[in-house]
Amino acid sequence: RNKVAKGELDWLPKAANMVAMSWDDDLAYLAELNSNQCAANHDKCRNTKKYPDSGQNIDTMITNATSVKTEDAIRDLVQGWWDERHEANAKMVKKMYKPSPNVKVL
Structure with a gap:
């Protein structure tokens, strides 16, 4: 996110106004409900009043190894x-x- 915002990727322009990301408990709860279904699918119940256009990044990891560390799995995903x-x-x-109407795109 920071590399995109700063324009450090030569194939994308620098962001004009890319606000910082922050945690939202309501979105986290909806993500947990989706995750609990154990199906790697986007669902329609992912928006909140505060974030009416939220997106989802979904990935899976299948392994039979019992020694996979959570940190390693998250890093790889x-x-x-x-x-x-x-x-x-x-x-x-x-x-x-x-x-939105009050945003100027450069």
Whole structure:
């Protein structure tokens, strides 16, 4: 997120206004409900009044190893998500982004 915001990726422009991410208990609760279904699917019940356009990043890891550390699993899953950045480009981001009326896009 910070690399994108600062424009440190040569294939994406620097963000004009990329606010910091923060934890939200309501979104965490909805994510937990989705996770408890044990199905790696996006669900329709993921928005809240505060965040009406939230998204989901879903990944799975299957292993028969009993010695996998939670920290290692999380690192590997986040790395896989980050590696998907090559599938995005500035044109795609611009097409998907719909700013509110009081936001100026540079």
